[in-house]
Amino acid sequence: MSRNAVVALSTVALLFVALLIAGAFVSNANVIDDKAWRGDPVPPCFVDAALCGGHVLGTDEVGRDLLARLVVGARVSLGDSFLAAVFTFLFAAALTALARLGGPIVRYIVTCLSVGVSSLAAWPFLIVLIIVGGSARNANWVGSTFLAIVVAAIAWPKMTELLGRTRAAVPILNRFLRDWASILLVVSTAAFLGYGLPPPPTPSWGGVLASMEATMETGWWVPFFPFLCIFVTVLGLRTVARYAFSSTCVATDASGSPTSA
Amino acid sequence: MNHGLRTALTRVGMFMTTVIVLVLFIFALFRAIGLPVSVGWIGRTLTGQFGVSKFDGEPVMQLIVERLPASLELVAGSIFIALVCGLLVGTAARRSPQGMRQTIECLGLALTSVPAFWLIRFAQVWVATHLHVQAAGLAGTDRFDVGDRLAHLFLPATLLALVQIPAVVEWVVARQRPAPLTAILARRLPTVFAMGLLVEVLFAWPGEGRLFFHSGLLSVLGVLLVYAVFAIGARTITASDV
Numbered sequence: 001m002s003r004n005a006v007v008a009l010s011t012v013a014l015l016f017v018a019l020l021i022a023g024a025f026v027s028n029a030n031v032i033d034d035k036a037w038r039g040d041p042v043p044p045c046f047v048d049a050a051l052c053g054g055h056v057l058g059t060d061e062v063g064r065d066l067l068a069r070l071v072v073g074a075r076v077s078l079g080d081s082f083l084a085a086v087f088t089f090l091f092a093a094a095l096t097a098l099a100r101l102g103g104p105i106v107r108y109i110v111t112c113l114s115v116g117v118s119s120l121a122a123w124p125f126l127i128v129l130i131i132v133g134g135s136a137r138n139a140n141w142v143g144s145t146f147l148a149i150v151v152a153a154i155a156w157p158k159m160t161e162l163l164g165r166t167r168a169a170v171p172i173l174n175r176f177l178r179d180w181a182s183i184l185l186v187v188s189t190a191a192f193l194g195y196g197l198p199p200p201p202t203p204s205w206g207g208v209l210a211s212m213e214a215t216m217e218t219g220w221w222v223p224f225f226p227f228l229c230i231f232v233t234v235l236g237l238r239t240v241a242r243y244a245f246s247s248t249c250v251a252t253d254a255s256g257s258p259t260s261a
Numbered sequence: 262m263n264h265g266l267r268t269a270l271t272r273v274g275m276f277m278t279t280v281i282v283l284v285l286f287i288f289a290l291f292r293a294i295g296l297p298v299s300v301g302w303i304g305r306t307l308t309g310q311f312g313v314s315k316f317d318g319e320p321v322m323q324l325i326v327e328r329l330p331a332s333l334e335l336v337a338g339s340i341f342i343a344l345v346c347g348l349l350v351g352t353a354a355r356r357s358p359q360g361m362r363q364t365i366e367c368l369g370l371a372l373t374s375v376p377a378f379w380l381i382r383f384a385q386v387w388v389a390t391h392l393h394v395q396a397a398g399l400a401g402t403d404r405f406d407v408g409d410r411l412a413h414l415f416l417p418a419t420l421l422a423l424v425q426i427p428a429v430v431e432w433v434v435a436r437q438r439p440a441p442l443t444a445i446l447a448r449r450l451p452t453v454f455a456m457g458l459l460v461e462v463l464f465a466w467p468g469e470g471r472l473f474f475h476s477g478l479l480s481v482l483g484v485l486l487v488y489a490v491f492a493i494g495a496r497t498i499t500a501s502d503v
Contacts, residue, residue: 109282112275116283119451119492120485153290185376189459192378193474209379216386227379235374242370 005170008244012177012237016078023075029068030201037063041219058221061211066221069203070229076196076204078233080144081187085180087152089172092159099164110160118157144198151183170245177241181234188230205229276497280490281307287482296478311483316476321483324472329487332468336457338414339421340446346422347429354434362434369427377456381420381463388416417464424456425449447495454488 036042036053041061045052052058057066099110162175190196191206200207205226212223284306291298305312311321354365425446432438432445461470473484 108278112279112282113286115275115496116279116489116493117286119279119489119496120283150290150294181374188376189378192376206376206378209376212379212382213386216383223379223383227376230376230379231374234376235371238370238374 002244005173005244008240009173012240016082019071019074019078023072026068026071028065029072029203030064031068032063033059033065034063041215041222043219044221047221057225058219060208060222061215061219066208066225069208070205070225073203073205073208073226074229076198076202077184077187077191077206077230080148081180081184083144083148084151084155084183084187085176087148088155088159088179088183089176091152091156092163095156095160096163099160114157114160117154120154151186155179155183174241174245177237177245181237181241184230184234184237272497272500276493279493279497283489283493284486287486306482306486311486312479314472314476314480316480321476321479324476324480325469325483325487328468328472331466332457332461332470335414335418335421335461335466335468336453338418339453339457340425342418342422343425343429347426348433350426351430351433354430365430366434369430372423373427377420377424378459378463380423381460384416384420385463417460417466421453421457421460424452441499444496444499447492447499450492450495451488454492458484 033042033053033055036051036055037059042053042055042059042063043051044058044066045054045056047058055065055067057070060066060069095110095114099107102110159172159175159179162171166172187196188204188206188209191204192209194210196204196207200210208226209223215222284303288298288303309322311325313319314321314324317324350365354362357365428445428449429442432442457468458470458473460466461468462474469484469488472480
C-alpha cells in the first residue's frame with residue numbers, strides 16, 4: 001500500500017472516530033432554545049452575532065441548535081452507513097466463497113442473482129429502507145444493526161464481482177470506501193423522505209434536510225450545512241478511493257468499477 | 262445450431278433464470294424481515310399478477326401499465342440529454358490538455374457526490390422560481406402541445422441526465438474502453454429508474470413515482486420488479502460476454 005493511501009486511510013479513520021466520540025458528548029440536539037428563537041431559524045453567529053444566541057451555525061426552523069444536530073446526526077448517518085458497508089463486504093465474501101466452492105451450477109446461480117439484484121434500481125437499499133423503515137416505525141423492533149444487514153443483503157453485487165477477480169487489499173478498500181459513500185447517500189435520502197432509522201426526533205444529516213423547502217427562503221443555513229456535511233463526506237470518501245487506492249493499483253473502467261488489481 | 266441462435270437462446274435463458282432467482286431472493290428477504298408474502302406470491306409475481314392496490318382499488322399491474330409511458334418518456338428524454346451533453350463534453354475533454362481533462366474529471370466526481378434529492382429539491386424551488394422554468398406535471402394544457410410538453414420535460418429530464426453524464430464523459434475520454442457505450446448505459450439504467458422515481462414524485466410527474474411512494478407495499482414490489490425486468494433485459498441484450 002502506498003504512503004498516500006496510508007495517510008488518506010488514517011485521516012478518514014481519525015475523522016470518523018472523532019465524530020463518533022463528539023456525538024456522545026452533545027446533549028442539546030433536541031433542545032428548543034426559547035430565548036433566541038422567534039419563529040424563524042436563528043442565524044449563525046458569523047451572519048448576525050447579536051441574534052445568534054450562541055448558536056455557531058444557527059438553529060433549525062423550530063429553534064434547535066444546528067451544529068449539535070449535525071454532530072449527533074454524524075453518528076447516525078456515518079455509523080449506520082459504515083456498519084452497512086462492513087456487512088456488505090461480509091455478504092460478498094460469503095457469496096464469493098460459495099461460488100468458488102460450489103461448482104459451476106452454484107456459480108451460475110450466484111452470477112444470475114448478482115445481475116438480478118444489481119438491476120433492482122441502483123438505490124435498491126433505499127427501497128428496502130423505505131419498506132423496512134415503514135414496518136419498523138409500526139413495529140418498533142428494527143435496530144441499526146438489522147437495518148445494516150438488510151442494506152448489505154442488497155448492496156453486495158459489485159463487491160462480489162470484485163472479490164471474484166482479486167483478493168488484493170487495495171482494490172477491496174477502494175470498493176469498500178465507494179460502497180460506504182453510496183450507502184451514506186442512500187441512508188440520507190431515506191431520512192430526507194421521512195423513512196430514516198431511528199425515526200425523528202433523533203437527528204441525521206438527511207433528516208435535518210427534510211425541512212429544506214420551508215427554510216430555503218427564511219434561513220439558507222438550514223439546508224446548506226447538512227448538505228455540505230453529506231457532500232464533503234461522500235466526495236472525500238470517493239476522492240480517497242479514487243486517488244489513494246486507485247491510480248497505481250486499480251484500473252478503472254468507464255462505469256467507475258475497478259477492473260483489475 | 263448456428264452461433265447466432267445459440268447466443269440468443271443463452272441470453273433468453275440467462276434473462277429468465279435471473280428474473281426467477283431475483284423473485285425467489287426478494288421472497289426470501291421479505292420473509293426474513295417479516296413482511297406478509299406467501300409462497301403463492303412467487304407464482305403470481307412471475308406471471309405479472311401483483312395483486313389489487315388497496316389505495317387505488319385497481320390491479321397493480323394495470324396501474325403500472327397506465328403510468329409506464331410517462332415514466333419512459335422521462336427516462337428516454339434524460340438519456341438523450343445525457344448522450345448529447347456527455348459526448349460534447351467528453352470530446353472537448355479528450356482534445357484538451359491534461360489539466361483541463363482532470364478538471365472535468367473532478368467536476369464529474371463532485372457532481373455524482375451531490376445528494377440527488379437535495380439537487381432536485383433545490384432546482385425545483387430555486388431554479389423554477391428564479392428562472393421561470395416549468396417545474397411540475399406533464400403538461401400545462403389539456404390539448405397536446407409539443408412545445409409545452411418539452412418545456413415541462415426539460416428540467417426533470419436534465420436533472421435525471423446529470424447522473425448519466427459523468428459515465429458518458431468518462432467513456433469518451435477513456436483510452437481503453439472495456440465495454441460499448443450501450444452496455445455502460447444499460448448498467449446505469451437501475452440508477453436512472455431509481456432517481457426517476459424521486460424526480461417524478463417531487464415534480465408531480467404522472468409516472469410510477471406516486472405509485473411507488475404512496476400506494477403501499479404491493480405497488481412498491483410491482484414497480485420494482487417491472488423496472489428490474491427492463492434493466493435485466495437491457496443488461497442481457499448489451500452484455501458482450503454471454
